[in-house]
Amino acid sequence: DAKTTQPPSMDCAEGRAANLPCNHSTISGNEYVYWYRQIHSQGPQYIIHGLKNNETNEMASLIITEDRKSSTLILPHATLRDTAVYYCIVRDSFGNEKLTFGTGTRLTIIP
Amino acid sequence: NAGVMQNPRHLVRRRGQEARLRCSPMKGHSHVYWYRQLPEEGLKFMVYLQKENIIDESGMPKERFSAEFPKEGPSILRIQQVVRGDSAAYFCASSPNSLAGGHAQGEQFFGPGTRLTVL
Numbered sequence: 001d002a003k004t005t006q007p008p009s010m011d012c013a014e015g016r017a018a019n020l021p022c023n024h025s026t027i028s029g030n031e032y033v034y035w036y037r038q039i040h041s042q043g044p045q046y047i048i049h050g051l052k053n054n055e056t057n058e059m060a061s062l063i064i065t066e067d068r069k070s071s072t073l074i075l076p077h078a079t080l081r082d083t084a085v086y087y088c089i090v091r092d093s094f095g096n097e098k099l100t101f102g103t104g105t106r107l108t109i110i111p
Numbered sequence: 112n113a114g115v116m117q118n119p120r121h122l123v124r125r126r127g128q129e130a131r132l133r134c135s136p137m138k139g140h141s142h143v144y145w146y147r148q149l150p151e152e153g154l155k156f157m158v159y160l161q162k163e164n165i166i167d168e169s170g171m172p173k174e175r176f177s178a179e180f181p182k183e184g185p186s187i188l189r190i191q192q193v194v195r196g197d198s199a200a201y202f203c204a205s206s207p208n209s210l211a212g213g214h215a216q217g218e219q220f221f222g223p224g225t226r227l228t229v230l
Contacts, residue, residue, distance in 0.1 A: 038154075041224075043204075043221030043222050044154065044221045045221070087153070098159055099144075099219060100156065101153040103153050104153060
C-alpha cells in the first residue's frame, strides 16, 4: 500500500510554477521521497528524489519539511508538456525495491 | 544508450491464449521490474528479477503468470490462458547495478509498455 497522500487533481496556468504537495507522515529515517510522472499512456519518468535536504535538478525542485512528514514538488515554469499524473513515492533508496505507486495527482496545465 | 525496450507495443489475444511480453533493459542494467496498469488505475508492482533469479514476486498473481530473466536475452512476462481481466498496460523498468553515469541511486527507467487486449 502507498505510504503517501496526494490531491487527486490540480490545475496550473502555463508559465506559472506548479506546486504539488505530498503527505508522508509515516516515513522512516532511511526512506527517501521519490517523484515520478506519467504522461498519458507512456511509461513513468523519474523526476527527482531527496532524503531531507531540498533538491533541485533541471526538471524540478523538491522541498521537504524539517520533520519530513510532507514535501512539495515544484515545476518552476510549467508548460503544456508537463500535463501528467505525478506520483510521490516513499522507498528505501539503498535497496532495489519495487516502487509502490499510489493514485497520484493529475496535473493539468492550462494555456 | 538506448532506453528500455518492450515488444510488442500492442498485443491482442483471445481468451485462453498465451501472451508473451518482452523487455530488454538498458545496457548495463541487471535489475528488471514488471508493473501492470489496469485501465484508469495506478501502476501495481508484479515482479522484480535479476539475471536468472526472481528476487521479489509478491505482486504476481498465483496462477497463469510467470516471469524470467535469462542469462542471455530479454526478460519475458508470460501469461497463460488469458482472460479479459488481464487486459492492461504492462510496463517494464530496469535499474543499474550501481551508481553510474550520474543516475540517481535506485532510479528505475521505464519502457513504453505493452498494451494487452484480451477479446
